[in-house]
Amino acid sequence: AQSVSQHNHHVILSEAASLELGCNYSYGGTVNLFWYVQYPGQHLQLLLKYFSGDPLVKGIKGFEAEFIKSKFSFNLRKPSVQWSDTAEYFCAVGSDDYKLSFGAGTTVTVRA
């Protein structure tokens, strides 16, 4: 079974700062990778996903992620955050069955 590790539990930054959230997984086979976002009091929504092709994936709201197979990583980035990006971010990995394995989540607080 795969496991997903998110390096940061809580990140605090100011508006316009750049954001990078780390995600590593442990699984040697073909994987499908996702980043979900959960705004305060809301349900999880998909930010972006990767399952083949260009390892640099662009998602909604200016987010992007890069799949580095050799490092088993799928880090999320945004060049300039806004106050509205305050949320919890989850990395998820799927392999050869139906389910996704989620990381523990990273809480991002953006100060105005």
Added chain:
Amino acid sequence: DAGVIQSPRHEVTEMGQEVTLRCKPISGHNSLFWYRQTMMRGLELLIYFNNNVPIDDSGMPEDRFSAKMPNASFSTLKIQPSEPRDSAVYFCASSLGYSYNEQFFGPGTRLTVL
């Protein structure tokens, strides 16, 4: 598209009572997932169904928890008897089968057991 529908949105009950949470997946989706989210344990997968059949229930914490999917448009998660440590937000999600497809989450049910 109505998305995944869950009811109730909030439930407050007393210890020992039976609790039933309901989920209606997106029409056409054939996989359904129940998750529990707490501050301490994060997001946990409880059980998932494919084509109405339970595939993996290894995440169900104990026998007090049970889930059913009698048809493609309805699923329930039941806790009997409920305990204070069951207090959490329970999410239902659905998808088009295999894990390369996005899971769509419902709004969740916030359960408080007193």
